Amino acid sequence: MGTAVVVGGGIGGLAAACGLVAAGWDVEVHERAPGREERGGISIWPNALRALDALGVGDAVREVGLVQAAGGIRDRRGRWIVRTDQDRMISRHGDGVTVLPRARLLDALGSGLPPGTVRYGSPVDDPGALDADLVVGADGIGSAVRRLVAPGARPRSTGTVAWRLAATVADPPTEGGETWGDGCYAGVAPLADGRVNLWAVVRDDEPAAHDLDALRRRFAGFHAPIPELLGVADPDSAYVTDLSWLPPLRSLVAGRVVLVGDAAHAMTPNLGQGGCLALEDAVVLGRCSTDLPRYDALRRPRAARLTRRSRLAGLVAGLSGRFPTTARDGLGRLLPTAVTLRGLDGVLGWRPPPV
Template sequence: MKAIVLGGGIGGLATAVALDRAGWQVEVLERAPEFGEVGAGLAVLPNAMRALDSLGLGDPVRALAVDGAQAGVQDVSGRWLSRADAAELRRRYGEWAMVHRADLLEVLRAKVPAEALRPGVHVREVHADGTVVHSAGTSTADLVVGADGVRSATRRSLWEDAAPPRYAGYTTWRMISAPVPVREPVETWGRGMRFGYAPLADGRVYCYAVANAPEGSGGGLAELHERFAGWHDPIPALLAATEENAVLHHDTYELPCLSTYVRGSVVLVGDAAHAMTPNLGQGACQALEDAVVLGSAVRGVRTRAVLADALARYDRERRPRTQMVVRRSRRIGEVAHWSSPAAVALRDGAMRLMPRSTFVRSFAPILDWTA
């Protein structure tokens, strides 16, 4: 049985690994001229670490990572709004890892057979029978996996009535700074703005900034200096240690929920299925879960009739969970980006009163997943 995976990002390569381990012949079509990742840092939460372990890739990722357990949330002066018990989080849920996205992608790419990787192929159209029309001609397979992101050609081809990506109301910057002394991952909430940072294994620091803004607006490093001037240390030092060309800026989108992730012999994974806001750090993590579940569902499949049942099982397992994560992430983003002084004061006061045990338990629906 042959599968074509459309998209060579984290979700696509993880799915290719899972299908290869399940005994499928795999081909990966990637639009970019080479397989790689320009991104910044990535938190691999415990549910995703279990997914990587299931793919046989947990230890290679651990070798490139540092502890990524969230220390909590501060206000702009540096006072704690919600202080996490990192040791309890690890005991309750397992390992948290902070890695560079490019390192994770390379670990995944190295596990896919080299002959399966086809960069520089632009997918134009996907058909439910497993036919893919692309810039190098036409390919067919028993299974086509749409792992082609929030602007998915797969989704556009077969889910014609699905609503387009929805702008969340805030824009996001991601960057890697030169080494600055940072002990633990922290996020800071202000009025309609957030700033987060986490150390990487090589001493550099992954940073991200999020701010309410009209769609299509937002500048570069100069705007970040202006927006976050006066915020607590080490935020000014991190921005001062960042080069302009290290800043990535993207508006924040999510995709409306679908009634199914399957059309005939075609299935969606990752952002193509359930693009979500980044407020729970679960975009890549859910894609890794998708890959593991899909690989497990199609293991041993030898006919298209059996494949249809396997894809239906994948859809029943993944769609409710991923759509729950989409909703939770959206709600957190709404609260985090309140801008009214009264609302922010109410939010901050409520967070300071929340027991640490409540904070720890709040992760359970997300992190308790097992492969």
Template sequence: MSTAIVVGGGIGGLATAVGLARRGWSVEVFERAAEIAEVGSGISLWSNALRALDAIGVGGEVRAQAVEDASAGIRDPRGRWLARTDVATLRARYGAPVVIHRAALLEILRSALPDDAVRPGISVTAAGADGSVVHSAGESSADLVVGADGLRSVVRQAVCGEVAARYAGYTAWRAVVELPGKLTEFGETWGRGARFGIAPLADGRVYCFAVYNAPEHSAGTFAEVRARFAGWHHPIPELLAAADPDTVLHNDIYDIPALPSFVAGRIALIGDAAHAMTPNLGQGGCQALEDAVVLARLAAEPGGLSRYDRERRPRTRMIAARSARIGTIGQLSAAPLVTLRDTALRLTPASVPLRALGEILDWTC
């Protein structure tokens, strides 16, 4: 039986473990956290990601705990429409995305693995192209080592050496909020150097995020976030007022340069370890799920890791570049440029962004 060590128990790591286990691999997942859990955020899963989840056998369960993302489009801070989403065409052409709490998705993936497959509290300090892994509980080796350990991956060092993360110039606050009544409104609001997103969850709560330009490592406070968006349209101030500061997540936004390879010897990188990207297309987690399916399909074949690299690297590079460009446009702060951007959004037919999405959403396993 082939063996695999997956370093990192996030969405991509667990999905890879599920995909490999269902193909007969013996899999261990090393996760440095004492327990696998994530609070305070949701995730959009586009049709490409849902196909990936179907391929590893959990798509139905994910849909049952998710809500369809009928995103209305983009507004300005006063609530005026800049761009409307043709939801009906999106649904008919590509399939509608869904939104799910990250903790729910992690639990679904974790439950699809044998009880002893996940080893929390194990910190990996080094990996080798020969399949060796040095960690806090000793040393292990496997036929395949999957680097799913995120933006500042330890495993990546064995493939590409040191790779510095690049700060995108903006920071994000994310929260899951309970409001009186049921909010069904989806969409984003774009201002000057700031954006806000809203996505209801299946349980009646609302996932929301606030993004604004800031120096790297600026501490900031949630009170400052509330003040910054206080004058924006309903329900943004209400969502921020209802958020519990103790559960809000605050993260600067980073990506990494395009890597020369995702593989070396017995090592394969997936997700943020391979192609950390800004979240502006909602494709970071989706691409990790694609990685998981492709790697599980190819890993046992002769030359399979090289094929994985050839298949995944160009696609993720294209998507990361697009996401970075959208972030640059969305975070414009100079008034004349914001006016031009907003005018261009109003004048662009809804069919144009839908066509642009096709190259991403048409992916099949």
């Protein structure tokens, strides 16, 4: 096929490299960081597992991941607002939501690449000068490669920050899910090794945005096990980021340059689809690597739709005030589980295009 350089060695970059290697490209991956990302977990939804199957590593991910026993959204007292029926999801889409450490997903993707493909500690400061037939921007929300495709594109802040932490307890929960409060929300996701991933989102102008003890106080009134898990969460595991999103681009392609993952469509985490869409991108790119306009036509409308939908979900989750939050929670409870699951068909029903 030719030579391809992938800028960025995260989930989207390694997955894109897998897809391109399978298509016959000679691939190099350049990652700025000195080593592989170790922190945090990731939820892999059925659409992303189909993408991983297409990349040849789906079963490896299933082996190390934990399928969530149940999930959904609760209010701060623990009452269900929306409950996800995992059995119905599996029946409808073939898989449930599988949670695993991000590092294990990167291991699985890296195992499908020839030795020496990934070069850590190798920043690319001038992507336009790369000598390759194909340049793939997988360098995240602050992408340098994106300037070659959409010079004026700028991420937008949501005015919130996300904490991601890990906790180890003697009796970990068997169910995951998210809990909505007043101007904040939090969630838990158990892992197969007994640890529990936590996330918490608060406004960026409050003490809890910067101080772990303040975060613990912020969620002290939430239902179990959120306060307990935050209380024993490992401070060294804490990873705090400003939540931003990228308004949809007019194109994901410019000449020999193509964008995947957050470089193409950074979104808020409220649909759990950021990494999932990056895996979809990788499969489609591998199958459209000689027809980049087709890649753009297949990926851009879906990514734009889910980016907007995720942003709306984040606004709803972060509502403040007694009346807005009471109305939000009450309206959510009116939706039958079957209707809620059907509403996810447009997200989870994705399938790879023909080879």
